[in-house]
Amino acid sequence: MTEEIIIAGFGGQGVLSMGKILAYSGVMQNQEVSWMPSYGPEMRGGTANVTVILSDEKISSPIVNTYDTAIILNQPSLDKFEEAVKPGGVLLYDPNGITKPPTRTDIKVFKVEAAEEAAAMGNMKIFNMIVLGAYLKIKPVVKMENVMKGLEKSIPARHHHLLPLNEKAINKGLEVVKEVK
Amino acid sequence: MADIDIKDIIREENLVYKKTDVLTDNVMHYCPGCSHGVVHKLVAEVIEEMGIQEQTIGVSPVGCSVFAYNYIDIDWSEAAHGRAPAVATAIKRLMPEKFVFTYQGDGDLASIGAAEILHACNRGENIVVIFINNAIYGMTGGQMAPTTLVGMPTATSPYGRQIDLHGYPMKMTEIVATLPGTCFVTRQSVEKAAAVRKTKKAIRKAFENQKAGKGTSFIEVVSTCSSGWKVNPVKANEWMTEHMFPFYPLGDKKDCEKDPAEDYEKYMKG
Amino acid sequence: MGELRLMKGNEVIAEAAIRAGADGYFGYPITPQSEIMETLMVRKPWEETGMVVLQAESEVASINMVYGGAGCGKKVMTSSSSPGVSLMMEGISYIAGAELPCLIVNIVRGGPGLGTIQPSQADYFQSVKGGGHGDYRLIVLAPNSVQEMNDHVGLGFDLAFKYRNPALILSDGVIGQMMEKVELSDYKPRLTEEEIIEKYGDWAHIGKPANRSQNVVTSLELQSEIMEKRNQHLIEKYASMQEDVMYEEIMTEDAEYLFVAFGSSSRICQKAIELARAEGIKVGLFRPITLFPFATNQLKELGQKMKGILTVEMNAGQMVEDVKLAVECKVPVEWFGRFGGIIPSPQEIVDALKHKIIGG
Numbered sequence: 126m127t128e129e130i131i132i133a134g135f136g137g138q139g140v141l142s143m144g145k146i147l148a149y150s151g152v153m154q155n156q157e158v159s160w161m162p163s164y165g166p167e168m169r170g171g172t173a174n175v176t177v178i179l180s181d182e183k184i185s186s187p188i189v190n191t192y193d194t195a196i197i198l199n200q201p202s203l204d205k206f207e208e209a210v211k212p213g214g215v216l217l218y219d220p221n222g223i224t225k226p227p228t229r230t231d232i233k234v235f236k237v238e239a240a241e242e243a244a245a246m247g248n249m250k251i252f253n254m255i256v257l258g259a260y261l262k263i264k265p266v267v268k269m270e271n272v273m274k275g276l277e278k279s280i281p282a283r284h285h286h287l288l289p290l291n292e293k294a295i296n297k298g299l300e301v302v303k304e305v306k
Numbered sequence: 307m308a309d310i311d312i313k314d315i316i317r318e319e320n321l322v323y324k325k326t327d328v329l330t331d332n333v334m335h336y337c338p339g340c341s342h343g344v345v346h347k348l349v350a351e352v353i354e355e356m357g358i359q360e361q362t363i364g365v366s367p368v369g370c371s372v373f374a375y376n377y378i379d380i381d382w383s384e385a386a387h388g389r390a391p392a393v394a395t396a397i398k399r400l401m402p403e404k405f406v407f408t409y410q411g412d413g414d415l416a417s418i419g420a421a422e423i424l425h426a427c428n429r430g431e432n433i434v435v436i437f438i439n440n441a442i443y444g445m446t447g448g449q450m451a452p453t454t455l456v457g458m459p460t461a462t463s464p465y466g467r468q469i470d471l472h473g474y475p476m477k478m479t480e481i482v483a484t485l486p487g488t489c490f491v492t493r494q495s496v497e498k499a500a501a502v503r504k505t506k507k508a509i510r511k512a513f514e515n516q517k518a519g520k521g522t523s524f525i526e527v528v529s530t531c532s533s534g535w536k537v538n539p540v541k542a543n544e545w546m547t548e549h550m551f552p553f554y555p556l557g558d559k560k561d562c563e564k565d566p567a568e569d570y571e572k573y574m575k576g
Numbered sequence: 577m578g579e580l581r582l583m584k585g586n587e588v589i590a591e592a593a594i595r596a597g598a599d600g601y602f603g604y605p606i607t608p609q610s611e612i613m614e615t616l617m618v619r620k621p622w623e624e625t626g627m628v629v630l631q632a633e634s635e636v637a638s639i640n641m642v643y644g645g646a647g648c649g650k651k652v653m654t655s656s657s658s659p660g661v662s663l664m665m666e667g668i669s670y671i672a673g674a675e676l677p678c679l680i681v682n683i684v685r686g687g688p689g690l691g692t693i694q695p696s697q698a699d700y701f702q703s704v705k706g707g708g709h710g711d712y713r714l715i716v717l718a719p720n721s722v723q724e725m726n727d728h729v730g731l732g733f734d735l736a737f738k739y740r741n742p743a744l745i746l747s748d749g750v751i752g753q754m755m756e757k758v759e760l761s762d763y764k765p766r767l768t769e770e771e772i773i774e775k776y777g778d779w780a781h782i783g784k785p786a787n788r789s790q791n792v793v794t795s796l797e798l799q800s801e802i803m804e805k806r807n808q809h810l811i812e813k814y815a816s817m818q819e820d821v822m823y824e825e826i827m828t829e830d831a832e833y834l835f836v837a838f839g840s841s842s843r844i845c846q847k848a849i850e851l852a853r854a855e856g857i858k859v860g861l862f863r864p865i866t867l868f869p870f871a872t873n874q875l876k877e878l879g880q881k882m883k884g885i886l887t888v889e890m891n892a893g894q895m896v897e898d899v900k901l902a903v904e905c906k907v908p909v910e911w912f913g914r915f916g917g918i919i920p921s922p923q924e925i926v927d928a929l930k931h932k933i934i935g936g
Contacts, residue, residue, distance in 0.1 A: 130909035145755065149582045152757050158582065187754050190921045209802035278582070359753070361783045375792045381781035383647045384794035385640065388668050392637040393644035397781070399628045400600055400650045404783055423638070425633035 126181050130264050132208055133174035134198025139253030142279065143196075144175035147257065150267040150275030153178040159187040179266055196260055200224060217260055217302070219262050223233055226305075234305040235263055242297050251294035258298020269295075326354045332376045339539020341529030342371055344496040345438060346507045347405070350378050352513055362405040363397055365390040367419075369411035370444040388419020391426035395434045405516055407434035413443045416452040416478045423482070430487025430521035434512040437478065437524065439530040441550065444512040448534035452476045455549055460534070475553065479526040483559040489521040492561040495528045495551070497543045508558075520562060528554050578759040585725040585751040588758050589655060589681055590615035592729035593627075598679075599650035600628040602641035606660045607693040608749040609683035613655070624768055635660040639667030639680075646676035649772040649780030651733055655681035658699050659690060662707075668742055669708030675779075675810075677736035677786035679729065680714075680744045683752040686917040693804035694917025695749030699841060703746045704868045711807055713814040715743040716867040717822075718838040722756035723807025724865075730761055735820060739813060740779075746867060748890070750840035750919060791918040814869075822865035823874055827853070831860030833933055834879060836899050837888040838864050841918070845888050847922035852929060859929060867895070872902045879903035884933035888925055889913045908933065 130147070134140045144160050151158040162175040176192075178184050195206045197218040203225070210216050212231045220226070221240040237259035243252040261272065276291055328350035336342045354360050359380055366374040368387035375382035385393040390408035399404040415423050415437050423435065443449040450460040450467060453475050457466040466554050467475070469516055483491040490512055494505040505527060512523030530542035537545060584589065589612050593601060604612045621627035628645075632638035638654045645652035652696060656664065661682045671678055682703065686696035701707075703716045715735045717728045725747065732743040767775070770780060784790045797803040824842075827849055828834065835845040842863040852859045862878060864871050879885055879899070885907055886894040896911040903909060912928035914920040 145582070148755060149867060152580065152582050158755075158757055160582070161750065162753055184756075185850060186844040186848075186922055187750065187848065188919050188921070189755075190923050355685070360785050363781050363783065372796065375790065375794070379784070379790055381784045381790055382792045382794075383644055383781050384674075384792065384796055385643070386666055389640035389643075389667070392632065392640035393647075395630070395637075396600060396602060396628075396641035396644035396652070397648055399630065400645050400648050400652070401782065421633055422637055425637065 126179070126266065127184075128179045128194065129192050130177045130179075130194045130196065131174060131192045131209065132177065132196040132198075133172065133202030133206055136173045138173070138198050139250070140173045140198065141175050143253040143257050145178045146272070146276050146279045147260075147267070148177050148179070148275075149278045150272040153271040153274040153278070154267050156180060156267070157182060157184050159184050161187040172199070174202065174206075181207055194241060194260070194264060196256060198256070203227060215263055216262060217256070219256065233263075235260065236305055237302045239298065242301055243294070246294065246297065248290065251290060254291045254294035255298040255301070258295035259302035260298075261295070262299045288291045289302065316342050322468045326350045328354045328359050328379055330377055330379045334377060335373060336370065337490070337531075337533045339530055339532040339542055340370070341440065341496050341527060342438065344502060345505070345527050345529075346374065346377050347435065348496075348502070348509050349436065351506065351533040352509045353378070353380065355510070356513055358405050358513070361403070362407070363401075365394045365397070365408045366404070367408070367410040367414040368413045368445075371409055371411060371438065372411050372445070388417070389422055390414065391419065391422040391433070391435065391526070395429070395431045398431060398433050402432070405434075405513060407436060407513075409436045410438070411444070412439045412441065412451040412453040413435070416476050420452075423478070424485070427485045427522045427524065429486045430489075432516055432519055432521060433523075434509075434516055435522065435524045436509070437526045438529050439478075439526050440534065440553065441475070442531050442534035444531050444534050448531075448536075450540070453554075455553055458549075477554065479524065479554075479559055482522075482524050486570050487521050488524055488560060489562040490515050490523040490558075492524070492558045493526040493528060493554060493556050495546070495556055497530070497546060506572050526554070528556065578762055580757060580759055582755050583722060583754060583758050583785045584611060584755050585628065585719075585722045586611035586683065587615045587724055587727060588726045588760075589745075590619065592726045592761060593653060594619060594621045594625060595761045595763050596730045596733055597625070597651060597766045598653055598733070599766055600626055600630070600641075600645045600652040602630050602632050602638040602645070602652065602654050604635045604638050604656065604660060606630050606635075606657045608685060608695075608752055609655050609657045609681070611752075627766070635663040636667065638924070639664035639671070642678045642680075642890070643667055643671050643674070643676065646671060646678040647674070647781050647884065648691065649767075649776030649782060651677075651766070653679035653681065655683065657683045657685045658687050658696070661699065661702070665702075665708035668712050668714070669712060670795050671742045672708070672712035672714065673710060675740040676742070676791050676793065677740050678742050679732045679734070679736055680742055682744060682746055686746040686915060692711060692917035693749070695840060695919060696890050696915060696917060697746075697748060697841060698891040698894070698915060699746065700889065700891060702869065703744055704870070704898075712810065713817075713868055715739065715741055715817065715820075715869075717743065717745050718865060718867050719745060719747055719751060720839050720842045720863065722751065722754065722758045723803065725751060726758050730764075738820075739817060741813065746839065748840055750843075817869040820866065821869045821871045821874070823871040824861075824863040824865060825878065826861040826863065828860035828862065828878060831858050831927060832883045833857065833859040834882045834885045835859060835861045835888055835925070835929070836875070836885055836895070837861065838867060838895065841888045841890055844920060844922055845925060848888075848929070851922055855926075857926075857929065857934070864895075870898050870902070872898070873935075875899065875902040876904065880906050882907055884908045884910070886925075886929050886933050887911045888920065888928075890919065891915055912922035
């Protein structure tokens, strides 16, 4: 199994930390992983993206041209990465703020109302965990127990009291993700 | 007449003065009348008197005193031009139980190494800085230094230093005295016996400060360079007294022993 | 098995330094490597191992702090990125001239000048050929994974002390900023004062006991006859480093064509090999791990069996010169690269192989 994922959105949406939690979950499942961010001033208020690769084998390049899955959280990222999804691959997006939805028919498209759900749960910070839950529903590449271990490893000990809330958010994502047909 | 041996003249019971063993027997390369030899001797004597020869590491500069390690018999690091305070910073931090001093000239300390000395003083590195200010570049052949006086001719200011062309002479001692990291900042000279004694006292105090962990001690020695100034050693001393001392007034600029807390609080209030 | 973690290349440099028993780190912030000092400052190793960490006023100062620390026989290091490493060149030349061991990490960004903060390999010449003044060489290591970033810290210190010569880790923003799984090294204690006296007491300035002559760390020698001998000694030392040459060959057994790439480019080449082989092109990879010493003989032997060689570098063609020298122009050698902070894609590399070598 090799899963090449791009996660892209605005800086501040938790793109990089979601990628890190996913990668750490892979580590907990004894997979090979890489997490390659875009970095620099563009991150500050601009777009942020991270390539995460999970694999049973040693990972060659941490930078790839095409992706098995694109997780898209804003319009500029959709514009940039829709074409980069491999035929038969997955595009998951949050429709909040999307004015031109994806048009490709040779890939599977899913949506998750993560911003809306996070607002309903009263904490925008768990937005990215709802998205992560949605992704794991579509592609259960790591077991949920390992996701929880990865989460624990990724967030500082002083925030560990928030682990149950994050788990709730992931479960919410599992529930609310929908395939767009 | 029987041959007279030197031992017939210099006898133990007549001995009133002896070269410290911390100075090597190497013949110094300094020009006649140069202040370096005297200051080297004072540093060596203080090291001997404090019994710290085995614990002292010197950092020599680029300039006439680049070979200071040939004369003072301790372990040395020969630093790149101006960088002695950075080198000394690491040595002291990695071996805090040792005594560490830099020995720098005016080109080294005030020009190319201005950033390093200011920041070492600002961090309050627990080191001693000996700063020889003779207002000229000696080793490279008498070029203008940051401390060259206005109107003073040098190889690169042949018509005399002009403010509009070269800027003002820098008073490093006054500058570092404003930094709260320094604990003892003084300006001395070695042109006569009384001055030599005062300078030695200052050097001793600086090393004692280091022993007590008080921060940076900075000793400027206003010095002569008869070769660079193109006068004989006697004239050089006269010229220094007449021209250098009024612009670079001697004496302590700061002594935190008197009231360290007040100094820091004043600085932080702005 | 050591402790497993998911870490950034930059962070692991800091962690590995603490675990390698480093005595001091002196640095100045610059993108894309500031996480190294930031990680150290969060870790506070001075409380744990006694390691000194200091933010200097400039790269000029930090490399001279390394000079001072290395002269004490201590395990000291600095890190920076290209413009900062240019500022360090004076100090690096002095450290090499005074024959001191130390570790320098360069997380390369694109240049010249202020350039870009994105990854690049444009400092190959500076690292391998000199950069500072005078005849000197650095031991240059080129990790291509976060694991190797960890491993090369200990290795770099070992080689630096073996040869009393500065070692440099030449990495870039790809490896520095990416996270991978890493098995951390076990803790190695810092040397005690007694151990330093025993091991390095014949050259380090650690205080002169009455029973030995003074130790002076200097690169200065005004007598040409003596200086020439010193140069001769250095040249022989650099030649002797060949025994520590390191390289990796990937899928070369049946290869007709060869990529030569180091660091992050070599990772992308591995993906390019997958793509090319899917099209039936038999291509392999030769990866120099030490850039100095360079695996000239090994590359000559392998390279001369090939129909053609493509070096892949994130620069305008630097290592390609050493590859051409190695194969003595008996095989076509071409270069492909992107620069300015652009990372070549695996497909671009395959296309370049087709156009420049196979069809060329």
